[in-house]
Amino acid sequence: MRGRMSTMGERIVLLDEAGQDIGTAPKAESHHGDTPFHLAFSSYLVNADGLVLLTQRAHDKRSFPSVWTNSACGHPAPGESLRAAVTRRVKDELGLAVTDLTLVLPEFVYRAEMRGVVEHEWCPVVRGRVTGEPVRDPAEVEAFAWRDWDGVRALLDDPSASPWFVEQMGYLVPLGSPLEWPAADPSLLPPAVLW
Structure with a gap:
């Protein structure tokens, strides 16, 4: 129940179209049919053999249950750097x-809907390195x-x-394998978050 406990009081950072912080909202109450534009991240984790960790979201998650995706996603807390948010969420x-966190796609923005729940995020993409085997939070x-x-x-x-x-891979595949992805300029991140 690590995830359930840690996300109950979690707040997301709301953004305007320019990526400026315009306030916060409770995460648990903000993902619905009219989800406000907010800050998030996606990470791709690579091990010493160059393998990438893919994950399937828990079947009972409210947003996008059971889909297979990149290694870990999450939301920086108000005032939290992107690096700190990725580190926290991967651990949780x-x-x-x-x-060895590397910023790869600082300007990735998307909107998607599944079963009446919308995601609408400025979602920078980060690559990181890990060792060992995951101990997943089943929630x-x-x-x-x-x-x-x-x-x-x-x-x-x-x-x-x-x-x-699927959208991220449209940008990542042309960059080559994950260990070849170049570091992006952190100044391209939304103003609401620090690298």
Whole structure:
């Protein structure tokens, strides 16, 4: 129940179209059919063998249950840096310590809907390195799999892939394998968050 306990009082950072902080809202009450534009992140975790961790969201999650996606997603808390948010969420969801964080897609924005729940996020994409095996929080992660880059790209043809993963891969595939992804300029992040 790590995830359930840690997200009960969690607040998301609301954004205007320019990425400026315009306030906060309770996370638990903010994801619905008219979800406000807010700050989030996606991470891709790579191990020493160059394999990427894919995760399946828990079946009972309110937003986008059971979809397969990138390693971990989350929301920076008000005043929390992007690096700190990724580190916190990877530890909470997967029991892993993440190192060597690299900002890859600072300007990724998407909107998606599933079963009446909308995600509408400015969602920077980050790569990190991890060692060891995940110890998943079952309230957040149903299953996980380590895949080589060809295996990650194969998920694009799977109807269970998350819409944000599919959109992100449109930008990531041309960059090569994850260990080749170049670092992006942190000044391109929304003004509401520090790297």
